[in-house]
Amino acid sequence: MQVLPTKISANGTVTPLPFPAFLSMIMVSVTSAGSAWTLQITDTSGNAIYVANPVAVGNFYQLLPGVTYMSGQVNIVTSGTTAGVAYVWLGWGKTEGAAHP
Secondary structure, three states: OEEEEEEEOOOEEEEEEOOOEEEEEEEEEEEEOOEOOEEEEEEOOOOEEEEEOOOOOEEEEEEEEEEEEEOOOEEEEEEOOEOOEEEEEEEEEEOOOOOOO
16 A cells, blocks of 8 residues: 645645555545635545545544545545645555556
């Protein structure tokens, strides 16, 4: 398993893994919640494995049940009136034939 850290401080979509991957762990640390700010971790199909609506200051850690396959790519999508600041760590393994970031 590899762990990829990503800092989020603006609204929009960040793609930390631009290829299909297996996820086994998610950790989110929010230092500023912003205003009406939401955060989702999705794959290309829009399947969300993590949703915070609204985002709150604090830490969240989740071991996924087994290994979760994310098709296409893994996206972190944020929106709201004012962006906050969050750090997201994804525990992942690549699928056959996928390139590393």
